[in-house]
Amino acid sequence: MTQLSLVCETRGRSRRADPADAGAALGGRRRRGERAHLGGAAAEDSVARHYAGCGREVTERRWRGAGGEIDLVARDGDGLIFVEVKRARTLSEAACRLTERQIARIVSAASEYLGGMPLGQLTPVRFDLALVDGAGRVDVVENAFGA
Numbered sequence: 481m482t483q484l485s486l487v488c489e490t491r492g493r494s495r496r497a498d499p500a501d502a503g504a505a506l507g508g509r510r511r512r513g514e515r516a517h518l519g520g521a522a523a524e525d526s527v528a529r530h531y532a533g534c535g536r537e538v539t540e541r542r543w544r545g546a547g548g549e550i551d552l553v554a555r556d557g558d559g560l561i562f563v564e565v566k567r568a569r570t571l572s573e574a575a576c577r578l579t580e581r582q583i584a585r586i587v588s589a590a591s592e593y594l595g596g597m598p599l600g601q602l603t604p605v606r607f608d609l610a611l612v613d614g615a616g617r618v619d620v621v622e623n624a625f626g627a
Contacts, residue, residue, distance in 0.1 A: 523567040523612040524551055530610070530618045536561065540593075547588030552610075559604030560597075562590045564624075567612040571619050574611040583607075583625050 528538045531554045540553035552563035564586055568574035590605065597603045609624035 520565070520567060523610075524565050526612055526616055526618050527563060527565050527610040527620070528552060530620065531561070531563070543589070543593060545589045545592035547592050548582075548585030550586060550589050550593065553593065556604075556606070559606070560594075561606050561608055562586060562593075563608045563610050563620075565610045565612065569614045571611045571613045571617065574613065575609070575621075578609060578624075587626075 524541060528541070531538055531552070536554040536556055538552050538554045540550065543550045543553055550562050551565040552561075554561040554563060564578060564582070566574040566577045568577060586607065590607070591601065594601050594603050594605070606623050607625050609621040611619045611621070613619075
């Protein structure tokens with residue numbers, strides 16, 4: 481087994497980092513990842529309650545296909561709503577976190593999902609962006625993007 485050695489740049493000087501420091505950094509990153517995962521799950525729960533309160537049944541959570549992941553899928557009559565949930569300190573910060581690349585992945589995953597529906601690609605759909613701020617407020621932008 482090789483010893484972990486990291487080189488840190490400090491004001492132009494190099495020094496060998498203590499492997500224990502690297503372990504602590506990885507542990508901190510892991511804890512941040514766990515907090516982000518739990519925060520995202522809590523935001524998705526809030527959004528699912530919002531849709532349920534509007535009379536729309538959430539049928540899938542974190543559906544994963546080859547093309548990507550869809551945070552929530554809800555029924556809207558005979559159609560479906562694919563929901564991307566974004567969480568940040570403010571609603572505007574949350575809105576800015578959706579990228580073109582993510583939109584392409586969501587649309588690809590939705591197309592794959594529709595392959596399993598009775599009407600397939602003819603199923604009426606819309607893509608909503610659900611924003612959640614640090615206080616837990618939910619704001620849904622209906623038809624935020626589409627194919």
